Structures are given as C-alpha cells and as structure tokens.
Amino acid sequence: MGLPRGPLFWRLLLLGAVSSGILLTLLSAAGRPHWGLRAGARYTTASQAFTRPKAADSGTRKGRPCRYPLAQAVQQDPHFRALFNFSQPVLLAAGLFSQELWDSLSQRRAPYGWQGFPRQDIASTLSLLNSSDSAQLLGSREPRRDCIRCAVVGNGGILNGSRQGPNIDAHDYVFRLNGAVIKGFEKDVGTKTSFYGFTVNTMKNSLIAYRTAGFTAVPRGQDLRYIFIPSDLRDYVMLRSAILGVRVPSGIDKGDRPQTYFGPEASASKFKLLHPAFISYLTERFLKSKRIISKFKDLYMPSTGALMLLTALHACDQVSAYGFITSNFWKFSDHYFDRVKQPLVFYANHDLSLEAALWWDLHKAGILQLYQHRA
Ligand SMILES: *[C@@H]1O[C@H](CO)[C@@H](O)[C@H](O)[C@H]1NC(C)=O
Ligand SMILES: *[C@@H]1O[C@H](CO)[C@@H](O)[C@H](O)[C@H]1NC(C)=O
Ligand SMILES: *[C@@H]1O[C@H](CO)[C@@H](O)[C@H](O)[C@H]1NC(C)=O
Numbered sequence: 001m002g003l004p005r006g007p008l009f010w011r012l013l014l015l016g017a018v019s020s021g022i023l024l025t026l027l028s029a030a031g032r033p034h035w036g037l038r039a040g041a042r043y044t045t046a047s048q049a050f051t052r053p054k055a056a057d058s059g060t061r062k063g064r065p066c067r068y069p070l071a072q073a074v075q076q077d078p079h080f081r082a083l084f085n086f087s088q089p090v091l092l093a094a095g096l097f098s099q100e101l102w103d104s105l106s107q108r109r110a111p112y113g114w115q116g117f118p119r120q121d122i123a124s125t126l127s128l129l130n131s132s133d134s135a136q137l138l139g140s141r142e143p144r145r146d147c148i149r150c151a152v153v154g155n156g157g158i159l160n161g162s163r164q165g166p167n168i169d170a171h172d173y174v175f176r177l178n179g180a181v182i183k184g185f186e187k188d189v190g191t192k193t194s195f196y197g198f199t200v201n202t203m204k205n206s207l208i209a210y211r212t213a214g215f216t217a218v219p220r221g222q223d224l225r226y227i228f229i230p231s232d233l234r235d236y237v238m239l240r241s242a243i244l245g246v247r248v249p250s251g252i253d254k255g256d257r258p259q260t261y262f263g264p265e266a267s268a269s270k271f272k273l274l275h276p277a278f279i280s281y282l283t284e285r286f287l288k289s290k291r292i293i294s295k296f297k298d299l300y301m302p303s304t305g306a307l308m309l310l311t312a313l314h315a316c317d318q319v320s321a322y323g324f325i326t327s328n329f330w331k332f333s334d335h336y337f338d339r340v341k342q343p344l345v346f347y348a349n350h351d352l353s354l355e356a357a358l359w360w361d362l363h364k365a366g367i368l369q370l371y372q373h374r375a
Helices: 007-019 046-051 055-061 070-075 078-083 099-105 119-128 165-169 200-209 233-244 276-285 304-313 352-364
Strands: 149-153 173-177 195-198 225-228 271-273 318-322
Touching: 070 078, 078 352, 099 276, 119 233, 149 165, 149 304, 165 318, 173 304, 195 200, 195 304, 200 233, 225 233, 233 271, 276 304, 304 318, 304 352
Parallel strands: 149 173, 149 318, 173 195, 195 225, 225 271
Antiparallel strands: none
C-alpha cells in the first residue's frame, strides 16, 4: 500500500464494498416496462424468458446462431452504439504490457491507475500471464459456440425464493462475485460458476461479513476461473503469489497463502486480470457518476457487480442479469442469503442509482435481460 488513506476510507470500503454485488438504489422508475419496442417479436419478453425452462433447449442450441445477439441490439440503439467499443481489450496480459502502457497508467491514481506502484510488482505479475488463455476471457477451452449465453448473478434479495437456479445453470457461462453463497440456495441461484470476480478487498471483506450467512469460502472448481479486478497494488501482489503458489511476500496481505482462497491449483490459466484501461473505459462511458467530481471522488468505484455485468456484455453474445437491482428493490432484502430482511444501504463509494438506471436502459434496449419479479 503506497497510498495514504484515512480510517474513513477503509470503513466505507469494509461496509460498502461488500455490498457491491447487490445493486440497490433510489431509482423510482416505476411502471410497466415497454417490452420489445425495438427488439420486437424476435425477442421474447423478459417475463416469458425467465419462466420458461431453458435447460431444454441447451442441447439443440449448439451450432445455431443467436436469435438476437447483443451486438445487434447495440447497433440499433443510437445511445448505446456511441458508448460500446467491442475492440477495447477486456483483460490485461503479458503481451499488452509496454512502456507506453506503463507511462499512461503510472500517471493515474488508484483505483485503476498505477501511480506510486513499484514497476517491478506490475511487470513481474503480468509476465506470468503469458499464455494465450490469459488474454481471452472465454478462452479456447471449448470449441467456439455460435451463441455464447452468459448469466451474471448479483447477490440481491430478489433471488430469495426465485427458483431461478435451473435457468441460471442453463447458460454457457455463469459469473458470480463477492459473497456468492450457493449452499442452501441452489434452487434460487444455481450451482454453476464459471467466473468469480472480486478485488482482494471485496473478497476478504465478504468472507468476514457474510461468514454467518454461509460464505465461508470462495467458490472453487476445476473449470472455474478467477477474475481479479485490480483496484490496488495488493491485487497484483496477490495474483502473482497465487500463480506462483507462494505466500504473499509484502503489503497488507503479507503472509497470506493464496491457496486458502483459490484452492491448491496454482497456474496462470486459473486467473484473469481485468485491464485497468477497460475499467476506466467502463467508468467513463457507462458509469460516469457525479461522484467523480464530488468530495467523494477518491472513493468512487463502480460496484463489483457492475464491473462483472459490463465485462460479460463485452465478452458474450447474450447476457442475463440475475440478482441486480430493479425498480421495486424496496420489496426485497439486501441479499438473497440474509437471515432476516435487511433494508438496502447506500454507501458513498458506489453510485447504485446510476447503475440501476443503466441496467434498466440496457434491458429496455434489448441488450441484456434483467431478471425482475413483482414480489
Ligand atoms: C475502440 O477501442 C480501440 C482499442 O482501444 C481503439 O483503438 C479505438 O480507437 C476505439 N474506438 C472508438 C470509436 O472509441
Ligand atoms: C511464461 O512464463 C513462464 C515464466 O517466466 C515460462 O516458464 C513459460 O515458458 C512462459 N510460457 C510461454 C507460453 O511463453
Ligand atoms: C426469503 O423468502 C422467504 C420465503 O418467501 C421469506 O419467508 C423470507 O422472509 C425471505 N427472506 C428475506 C431475508 O427476505
């Protein structure tokens, strides 16, 4: 940690960052959605799509193109067409590290910049991400499908009792994040996890804050990949130690054994690193909060859930969002795994109203399908 930060900052992160998967807001955009205005008959309404079991068509889907790929929906929407740039590299790997990148990112402060970070810590971490897998999120693990369908599972209370588990698991890839409790909630949230996204800060805070709710370990699995969100130097240092299978040598996680979090398999192919420039692009284009210019500007970060959902939108052909905030958020608890109903909480480090409005707009444009429930 080379950055002086007061106790308030850490308290906000401890309290706030752990809730980042659960997108809560003051959004009051009530009323019925205008289904399929643009997508028309080719795109079923979300309520149909979310109640029809999808497992049944997974066998026949292979080799068939998407009915309505999200890139096509983006093209048809003037607002989002100007925001999306599908050429932006999503991941940072060895091949993309250059003097130019160092010069540019070392001018920017954390989160997402490298100002004050020792070059050796960045360079040595990135040099380990040198396989072709490291540069691609969906990689070459299996033959490329014609339509890659992804589910991103936030931790919002809307999933309690939702029975969406089979629908979630029917997707080709499932993204989860932070306090993703699965045991005991399989019917509602499914069991499949292809990606688990986090910063070291949010992962460790989730393990503390949601322990009693059952989040006693980070999800593991042979096919599971971890997505590091580099918000601080500690993320690079932890990532390097995880790939090398050694204890963290320095910084605030000094002495940690990465295997306690990620399991015994230490290899570069297990880990992905979001490109800091990709996160800055997302923040600038999609999540430009007024907080960037307010007194909270040094705290502001998109939530982990927002980063995972936007990552999926840049890597998959179709994306469904489960457990993300909807206009009737107040009917649901903070998290699906809460023992007693908790009201939603707003923290200065995120802008959940902005995120909620974005999911709604993307849903209306047919770019993603937002799981909704009347409760
Ligand atoms: C999209 O991103 C690529 C890669 O960063 C960049 O070269 C290109 O100029 C961008 N295009 C637009 C329209 O922003
Ligand atoms: C990647 O880097 C490691 C460590 O420096 C090296 O052993 C390995 O051969 C490299 N792999 C590739 C594909 O370049
Ligand atoms: C979860 O759903 C059950 C059944 O509908 C309900 O009894 C319980 O209060 C809910 N939990 C929370 C935390 O809202």
